[in-house]
Amino acid sequence: MSAMEFLKSFTSFLTILNESIKLIPRNGKLMAFVAISSLALSSTIFLLFSYSTQYVITDYTNNIMKTFMPDLASFNATDPNPIKPEDALLLADKMNMLTREYFARLLAIQIPFLFTLVVISSFTSISTILVSSVSYTSKKSSLNEVFSIVLNIWRGPMVTVLYVSALAVGYCLFVITLAALLFVYPSVITYWLAISVAILAVFLYLYLLVSWFMAVVASVLEEGCYGFEALVRGENLVKGKKFCGFLINVCFNVVGLIVFWGCKKMVFLGDNKGFPRMMLYGVVSVGVSCLGKIFVDVAYTVLYLQCKVQNGEEIELRRSVHYSKLPTVQLDKEMA
Numbered sequence: 001m002s003a004m005e006f007l008k009s010f011t012s013f014l015t016i017l018n019e020s021i022k023l024i025p026r027n028g029k030l031m032a033f034v035a036i037s038s039l040a041l042s043s044t045i046f047l048l049f050s051y052s053t054q055y056v057i058t059d060y061t062n063n064i065m066k067t068f069m070p071d072l073a074s075f076n077a078t079d080p081n082p083i084k085p086e087d088a089l090l091l092a093d094k095m096n097m098l099t100r101e102y103f104a105r106l107l108a109i110q111i112p113f114l115f116t117l118v119v120i121s122s123f124t125s126i127s128t129i130l131v132s133s134v135s136y137t138s139k140k141s142s143l144n145e146v147f148s149i150v151l152n153i154w155r156g157p158m159v160t161v162l163y164v165s166a167l168a169v170g171y172c173l174f175v176i177t178l179a180a181l182l183f184v185y186p187s188v189i190t191y192w193l194a195i196s197v198a199i200l201a202v203f204l205y206l207y208l209l210v211s212w213f214m215a216v217v218a219s220v221l222e223e224g225c226y227g228f229e230a231l232v233r234g235e236n237l238v239k240g241k242k243f244c245g246f247l248i249n250v251c252f253n254v255v256g257l258i259v260f261w262g263c264k265k266m267v268f269l270g271d272n273k274g275f276p277r278m279m280l281y282g283v284v285s286v287g288v289s290c291l292g293k294i295f296v297d298v299a300y301t302v303l304y305l306q307c308k309v310q311n312g313e314e315i316e317l318r319r320s321v322h323y324s325k326l327p328t329v330q331l332d333k334e335m336a
Contacts, residue, residue, distance in 0.1 A: 013247040026135035038124040049113040060102040132301040156226030160219040175201040210245030211235040
């Protein structure tokens, strides 16, 4: 990439940030409702998940302690070997059985909670993208109107989210496998090589996310576009502005890390690092993640609309269950 292309992408990135900040107040009450709903639901799910997990872990620890505590009625202090070999085998079998049982209970708790969080995040993204696309044209929308659209189109974007999630999980598993292979023969060289691979993998992931995010936006705003078709559409649409999307991802991840680090320092002041403090930090982290994800959705909606204008395509915005077409010229004037 030449210096001129980098400057152009960076300028476009700043323009998108500026437009995104201006966009949020245009349908401020509606956007606030989406944000507050997402925060309330996500925080509630996180608290239920944390307390349930804590209960299972505490119960498991207590049962393990009872298993290994000697029976005082049959305890003989003069016996040099109070635990017989056959008793040790029985204890080991019981511990393995308890471990398997509680691991299954943890999975039974975690999977539904994680699925619920994904559903909440997906519906938040759909609503945010719809509101942002309408706000971009300085139009107003109502809560009933957004609900009616979401209820009519949620299946397509959800399929696209599943495709994107599968790609992300596959990519992470590939990177983890590659890193594990490097540690088969541990040395200073493989250690630094693994760190280099991890850093490159993170930046490549942020680059790939551009097309994946654009696929989700396209599946929300374009009728009949979802799944693999949306992935192809997102890749084709963002050509020429992919580095701009990459800068969005890098910016928000860096800001997010700084905010998380600052929240951790504030929550864990002093030596008090008990469960309540961990819960507080978790709730704060969930809140920051929700708000950050909403802003990213707004930014990618702006990027999507700018890409359509750049490609000379007509803008079609969902209104109720129909489309209203907006001339490209009007958007060009607003972007100027």
